[in-house]
Amino acid sequence: MNGMSSNPPSKILLVDDEQDILEFLSYNLRKEGYEVYTSTNGKKAVEIARNVHPQLIILDVMMPDLDGIETCRELRAIDDLKDVVISFLTARGEDYSQIAGFDAGADDYITKPIKPRVLISRVQALLRRYNPENKTNKNKGNANTIQLGQITIDREAYLIIHDGTEIQLPKKEFELLALLGSKPGKVFTRDEILKSVWGDDVVVGDRTIDVHVRKLREKLGEEYIKTVKGVGYKFDF
Amino acid sequence: MNGMSSNPPSKILLVDDEQDILEFLSYNLRKEGYEVYTSTNGKKAVEIARNVHPQLIILDVMMPDLDGIETCRELRAIDDLKDVVISFLTARGEDYSQIAGFDAGADDYITKPIKPRVLISRVQALLRRYNPENKTNKNKGNANTIQLGQITIDREAYLIIHDGTEIQLPKKEFELLALLGSKPGKVFTRDEILKSVWGDDVVVGDRTIDVHVRKLREKLGEEYIKTVKGVGYKFDF
DNA sequence: CATTAACTTTAAGGTAAAATTAAAAGCATT
DNA sequence: AATGCTTTTAATTTTACCTTAAAGTTAATG
Numbered sequence: 256m257n258g259m260s261s262n263p264p265s266k267i268l269l270v271d272d273e274q275d276i277l278e279f280l281s282y283n284l285r286k287e288g289y290e291v292y293t294s295t296n297g298k299k300a301v302e303i304a305r306n307v308h309p310q311l312i313i314l315d316v317m318m319p320d321l322d323g324i325e326t327c328r329e330l331r332a333i334d335d336l337k338d339v340v341i342s343f344l345t346a347r348g349e350d351y352s353q354i355a356g357f358d359a360g361a362d363d364y365i366t367k368p369i370k371p372r373v374l375i376s377r378v379q380a381l382l383r384r385y386n387p388e389n390k391t392n393k394n395k396g397n398a399n400t401i402q403l404g405q406i407t408i409d410r411e412a413y414l415i416i417h418d419g420t421e422i423q424l425p426k427k428e429f430e431l432l433a434l435l436g437s438k439p440g441k442v443f444t445r446d447e448i449l450k451s452v453w454g455d456d457v458v459v460g461d462r463t464i465d466v467h468v469r470k471l472r473e474k475l476g477e478e479y480i481k482t483v484k485g486v487g488y489k490f491d492f
Numbered sequence: 493m494n495g496m497s498s499n500p501p502s503k504i505l506l507v508d509d510e511q512d513i514l515e516f517l518s519y520n521l522r523k524e525g526y527e528v529y530t531s532t533n534g535k536k537a538v539e540i541a542r543n544v545h546p547q548l549i550i551l552d553v554m555m556p557d558l559d560g561i562e563t564c565r566e567l568r569a570i571d572d573l574k575d576v577v578i579s580f581l582t583a584r585g586e587d588y589s590q591i592a593g594f595d596a597g598a599d600d601y602i603t604k605p606i607k608p609r610v611l612i613s614r615v616q617a618l619l620r621r622y623n624p625e626n627k628t629n630k631n632k633g634n635a636n637t638i639q640l641g642q643i644t645i646d647r648e649a650y651l652i653i654h655d656g657t658e659i660q661l662p663k664k665e666f667e668l669l670a671l672l673g674s675k676p677g678k679v680f681t682r683d684e685i686l687k688s689v690w691g692d693d694v695v696v697g698d699r700t701i702d703v704h705v706r707k708l709r710e711k712l713g714e715e716y717i718k719t720v721k722g723v724g725y726k727f728d729f
Numbered sequence: 730c731a732t733t734a735a736c737t738t739t740a741a742g743g744t745a746a747a748a749t750t751a752a753a754a755g756c757a758t759t
Numbered sequence: 760a761a762t763g764c765t766t767t768t769a770a771t772t773t774t775a776c777c778t779t780a781a782a783g784t785t786a787a788t789g
Binding site for chain 3: 780781782
């Protein structure tokens with residue numbers, strides 16, 4: 256039982272159009288002691304959120320009617336809910352750079368399918384961030400973490416969580432990984448990487464990228480970043 | 493949206509006891525426009541199949557109660573469902589020599605975990621192979637992939653998916669294939685190929701193209717790239 | 730059916746690109 | 760100014776890809 260920090264259990268609102276997944280998620284979260292509310296559509300979700308003031312809202316991106324992104328906007332527009340933690344729920348392989356570009360104000364992406372254990376740990380991490388005494392609301396606006404299978408990229412803390420272990424990455428390494436991870440599967444050319452991570456003007460030698468890739472592979476394992484010779488690098492997911 | 497060939501979206505029945513897998517698969521397939529039905533057990537699956545007549549059934553092999561193999565047998569015993577395409581879903585590393593030996597009547601195996609784009613392409617391949625009238629080859633919105641029968645060319649990832657299997661191609665091979673595939677049926681002369689893939693200035697011998705064609709044929713099969721003697725090469729499917 | 734031109738096939742270097750390693754150069758922090 | 764960490768460079772090795780060359784095959788033509 257982890258839902259109760261000291262006294263009151265954390266309230267979590269789940270929104271997904273599929274009853275099945277809703278049950279799966281709520282079952283696992285309730286087992287941990289969380290107080291779970293559910294809704295199968297965005298409209299109802301906004302209502303519930305207004306009434307119960309959950310600490311965390313998990314929103315499926317793809318929903319008929321009012322989709323996750325719109326729902327998120329509406330929620331963020333409500334004064335009372337300004338600092339609720341909101342996480343999107345997406346299927347793996349999505350283009351996160353695009354979704355992030357929407358800037359709808361989510362704090363996290365959780366990718367499906369997700370194992371109960373991983374779900375719980377992500378939820379815990381998100382709630383830790385909520386921390387009411389921390390009134391300096393840092394997490395405004397865009398998404399701060401992206402979960403790609405075994406790897407979670409936390410843009411706010413510049414760290415990643417790999418197989419449950421936190422790894423603090425230096426700036427450049429982190430930005431390189433975040434770029435590749437923003438569009439899993441896409442090959443980024445060296446030029447694209449240089450422009451995005453180093454900036455238009457900065458000139459560094461070609462081997463610099465290689466060395467950073469090496470560092471990342473050392474820390475994450477060899478399997479995540481793939482080389483496409485003559486083209487560039489990609490995050491394989 | 494690719495599920496709709498011309499008008500009616502293809503119906504797919506998914507059967508897996510794990511809720512999150514089910515959700516992952518259905519999310520991705522629905523996004524492509526398929527009409528997806530799900531069941532967490534074999535018995536209910538047979539019922540659904542009887543009622544909705546899906547074009548494709550994807551069955552997890554390992555399920556409690558009525559397992560995939562038995563379910564498949566039952567389905568095949570139903571006269572109405574004789575020519576439904578059935579694919580097993582197995583975990584990677586599972587011993588499926590045994591399963592294959594059972595010969596329960598499946599048309600394909602899909603191994604978990606599977607990447608979204610591979611899943612989609614595999615499903616398309618299956619539907620196309622066994623429903624030949626489904627000849628309409630509408631490209632989906634994703635501007636970076638080209639669907640050519642059993643082959644998907646993904647320009648972003650620099651790879652192709654053939655019969656649902658990813659093949660990472662080297663630069664030159666990929667570019668050659670992408671050129672030929674950009675206009676299926678058209679014969680590209682050697683000059684056109686050289687100019688487009690190698691560039692105006694670069695001078696390479698004529699045999700170089702042949703060798704790359706060979707490599708592609710090795711990886712894809714002989715049937716896709718056709719030689720038109722005295723003229724050039726073309727992609728056919 | 731011999732000739733020839735065009736394509737196929739195979740295997741062996743050559744080479745450009747990437748990986749690797751170590752060390753130097755930067756930068757904070759104390 | 761000394762320490763520890765990050766970033767970049769430089770030098771070397773390794774790898775994968777590309778090209779070529781050489782021999783084999785095919786198909787058209789007289």
